[in-house]
Amino acid sequence: MSTVMITGANRGLGLEFARQYADEGWRVIATCRKPDEATELCALNGVQVHALDVTDFEAIAELAQDLDGTKIDVLINNAGVYGPYDCSLDNIDYDIWPDVLKTNAMAPMRVAQCFAPHVAAGEKKCIATLTSKMGSMTDNTSGGSYIYRSSKAALNAVMKSLSHDLKPDGITVVILHPGWVRTDMGGPNGLIDPPESVSGLRQVIAQTKPSGSGGFFNYDGTKIAW
Numbered sequence: 001m002s003t004v005m006i007t008g009a010n011r012g013l014g015l016e017f018a019r020q021y022a023d024e025g026w027r028v029i030a031t032c033r034k035p036d037e038a039t040e041l042c043a044l045n046g047v048q049v050h051a052l053d054v055t056d057f058e059a060i061a062e063l064a065q066d067l068d069g070t071k072i073d074v075l076i077n078n079a080g081v082y083g084p085y086d087c088s089l090d091n092i093d094y095d096i097w098p099d100v101l102k103t104n105a106m107a108p109m110r111v112a113q114c115f116a117p118h119v120a121a122g123e124k125k126c127i128a129t130l131t132s133k134m135g136s137m138t139d140n141t142s143g144g145s146y147i148y149r150s151s152k153a154a155l156n157a158v159m160k161s162l163s164h165d166l167k168p169d170g171i172t173v174v175i176l177h178p179g180w181v182r183t184d185m186g187g188p189n190g191l192i193d194p195p196e197s198v199s200g201l202r203q204v205i206a207q208t209k210p211s212g213s214g215g216f217f218n219y220d221g222t223k224i225a226w
Contacts, residue, residue: 003122005029005072007054007111008079010038013130013178013201016194017076020202022046029067031079054079054107055099064114073124074205075115077108080130083147097147104151109158112166112173120169127166127173128205129159131216138225156216156226163214172213176201179219192219 008014010032031052083100133139135152163173178197200219216224
């Protein structure tokens with residue numbers, strides 16, 4: 001049985017990842033901050049739920065120790081935040097900026113760092129991290145969104161470096177844009193729903209080979225410019 005681990009799995013894309021992988025018979029290790037409030041997640045068959053706040057780096061290490069010996073085929077860094085939506089040049093919250101960077105860039109690195117041995121022991125050996133085209137320099141044609149954009153650009157750089165450092169362990173690192181999805185974060189005006197996004201993302205993950213490690217891909221498999 002293949003095993004997938006998903007962070008931030010209590011809602012949105014994380015919940016849909018858990019649902020789709022569980023439906024296909026995978027063993028699903030799902031994390032969220034408050035499992036007692038994650039009723040939909042906990043109701044899924046074949047899903048093992050753990051409490052985890054990804055900004056608590058010691059807790060990440062402790063969970064990795066608790067799961068020592070567990071082989072993880074696919075690790076999905078899904079947990080993330082947008083931060084202030086109104087982030088124009090004249091309205092920047094400098095106090096919250098470090099918190100967004102910690103959640104979106106540092107936390108996925110810490111998860112990957114602590115769970116790399118588990119992934120190396122798996123068969124697929126893949127770390128997939130959800131990012132955004134808003135972290136692409138090429139795609140930025142409108143400005144604004146300074147906090148979110150910078151956090152995702154930092155995340156992209158982190159995962160690109162990680163793809164080189166984990167290559168000797170046979171681990172493939174893939175960076176994924178889910179599209180503009182109708183979720184709590186994406187809002188009601190998104191272009192696609194979570195099932196379509198996650199179905200595409202899972203296909204990209206399944207088809208990713210070591211030669212594509214460090215690549216930045218859209219949910220439909222097309223490459224995204226840095």
